[in-house]
Amino acid sequence: MPFEPLVTAVIETTLNTLIQDEPELGRRLARLKGQVIQVHLKEVSKTLTFVFSQQIDVLAHYEGEPDCYLSLNLSVLPELREHANITKLIKQDKLVLEGDIQLAQKFSQLMTDCKPDVEEWLSRVTGDVVAHSLVKGATNFGQFVKSQATKHQNHLGQVITEEWKLAPAPLEVAYFCDQVDDVKSQAARIEAKLNQLMERV
Incomplete structure (x- = not known):
């Protein structure tokens, strides 16, 4: 299977699964019904087209004219929720927007709220107790790794400045x-x- 269709299929399936699991997301999807939004991701220099109906279809190639076109880095997407940020982002060359601004905001809100509840998904396979234990264990392990990394970074900084005298x-x-x-x-x-x-x- 070619790479692009695989990526779009994964994004499409993930988004539609998350929307089915959350009624509020389903209501937001209904507000976008019939719209086409094209997003150019600067990080990977790829354009994805989101077609909204009863579900979301994600296309790597689209010949028609979208209702809204965005060119941005993924990190900028959550900032589109605030109308005031859009002008600022355009002036800072972090965003190119063509079309309906309100449509872009609705899309941003839907995408940023599509966060998987890992514990809920795991509980369907393993049961509530095991899922909770796994997620808690993974969280604790992540915090431990982060604290160790910070500790080692501080130690390395002291060695470089005080022992090796490589930096002031x-x-x-x-x-x-x-x-x-x-x-x-x-x-x-x-x-x-x-x-x-x-x-x-």
């Missing part, structure tokens, strides 16, 4: 910045005096 310590950087500020203010005073002398001459 934070206090040395602050002292250097203070010295730079002093030199700048002295230079400004000297420049002002020179200007006064030049005016007299």
Whole structure:
């Protein structure tokens, strides 16, 4: 199976499954019925077309004209929920939007709220108790890994600055910045005096 149809099939199946599991998402889908939204993902330089009916169809190739076209990074999508952010994102070149702004906001809200409840899905296979234990265990393990990574990062920072002397310590950087500020203010005073002398001459 070619890569693009596989990716669109996975996205389509995942979104439709999540929407079926959550009545509120189904109501939001109904508001988009009959609309076509095209999204160009800058990270991968690919364009996906979302066609809304009783469900969502995700297409890698679409010949028609979409009702709304977006070009963005995925990280920007949640920010579209706020109308005020859209103008800011366009000015910052983080978003290209053609078509209905309200449609883009509805799409953003639907996509950002389509988050899987892993524990609920696992409970269908393993039962509630096992699913809860697995999710809690995975969360605790993730927090442990994160704390260990932070600890090692701090230790490495101390080794680089204090033992190996490869980088200045934070206090040395602050002292250097203070010295730079002093030199700048002295230079400004000297420049002002020179200007006064030049005016007299």
